[in-house]
Amino acid sequence: MSDTHIAFIGSGNMAASLIGGLRAQGVDASRIRASDPGADKRVQLAAEYGIAMFADNAEAAAGAEVVVLAVKPQMMKAVCEALKPALQPQQLVVSVAAGITCHSLAQWLGERPIVRCMPNTPALVREGASGLYATAQVSPGQRQQATQLLEAVGVALWLDEEPQLDAVTAVSGSGPAYFFLLMEAMTAAGEQLGLPRETAARLTLQTALGAARMALGSDVDAAELRRRVTSPGGTTEAAIRAFQAGGFEALASKALGAAAARSVELAEQLGK
Template sequence: MNDTRIAFIGAGNMAGAIIGGLLAQGVPARQLSASNRNPAKREALAREHGIRVEASNSAVLADADVVVLGVKPQVMGEVCQELAPHLRPDQLIVSVAAGITCASLTRWLGQRALVRCMPNVPSQLRLGASGLFANDQVTAEQRARAQEILAAVGLALWVEEEQQLDAVTAVSGSGPAYFFLLMEAMTQAGTKLGLPAAVAEQLTLHTARGAAAMACQGDRSPEQLRRSVMSPKGTTERAIETFQAGAFADLVEEALTAAADRAAELAQLPDR
């Protein structure tokens, strides 16, 4: 990040994760600052990361090259209008707030270089998956900066159309919950089959970890991996056929479409 200075407005869980990821990658603490109106959270953030933390949002803007907006969507409009008079034209604005469109940010902040990001919960472990969209005011250098910031907590991929962030929300933003639901169901089924609950849970969780690790190696697709486990007329084939008979793929598509539709709806709320 060279000498890039980054200010985090509203330093909640996601901002804290990104700050930790940047520090772990060697970004000096002096290049990072944050604001939070909660005294206890300010103290905890400063103690944990050793960065400058202020109560005032505008106090951290002066020397920042990048301003990361991490406040709750419901108060984003109010916060942006407070920040607008204090922003410089050359500053990049990065929003990690769900459902806040570039049109809304422009209405509150004026014409500026904007990047919208949709990170997910595993970013807190630096195993996140984020989708990013840049408006046409973002330079190549600013785009690279945004990429590095989100890559500090995991995978960061660009989409070329802003509405595609609704699909990102459906796939990776909400996605961890889908896997948690499957883990719950497998644990419950294992228990009904006679395993102690703790054993069923640990077998499920470690199986999920191993399967994800194999898929992320990238040398074989998930479909190829699935077929490699399925012996003809074996136990796995019987289970997969049961899933397919229940229209598993159709149900997944229906669920993700519902999530994407809801993301689009939320972006139209009055406070967005």
């Protein structure tokens, strides 16, 4: 990305995370620009990252090889239709807005190279997980640009079919909240068992971090890792049996299915 000019349309948390990730990787500030309607936000990002900020979306996008759409899904249609006359056919458009399909983007922007991404909130700490889908107009070089953009804040994985982004939404897009819920429950249970709340919370968070790092660094899957730490007749086995007796796996499947179905519904609503 060092020789690519990138424009961010919208400067919310996700855009700021991507900008911060790019700057941390050594992308020069002169190659990044962004737009935002708020004067205070423009001043803040210009001071923090040294980038050019604009009130006008078209002015920000002018001359950029990659244009990142990072506005709220509800605003996307109006933003795209207003931006369309200012875009050149060869510019790559990358959307990080949830629920907006490539078909809808093409309707509002015209046929052009489009990459649709589903990042998640850990991108804020550069530990994100993103699914990406490209339309047929996207060149191999542009795919690489999109990959490097999202890898600035974590892991970026390409998908063969756009509907798979609904599953990505269910697994990683909404996924952080599932883990936060489990952390809440474990902290509360630890407190009920007699631990100070702060101690229970710290133990829970460190355990979650350690387990994730073990899984990422292992050459076996999560099921095998679980088996390795579950001694027959031990404390872990007692807990796992209680989880499974309550239908843990079926409940997880139902929850992710609900998230994926809602993703499809939102795409239909927002794409009109």
